[in-house]
Amino acid sequence: MPRSINLLFMEHFVCRGTCGGESDIKKVCESEDCNHAGMELESCDCADGTHKPPLD
DSSP states (O other), X not given: OOOOOOOOOOOEXXXXXXXXXXXXXXXXXXXXXXXXXXXXXXXXXOSSSOOOOOOX
């Protein structure tokens, strides 16, 4: 009998700028060299690490 596997998706936050930074908490990009420096990181719940934006 096959077993069911439940995947746990953890929300995290990513910078869509040049640094591509990520964080477990909501905050702004702190990379001085990033073109999104000082901008809020975007929420992401990907499970594969790709951090692709959701499709509209």
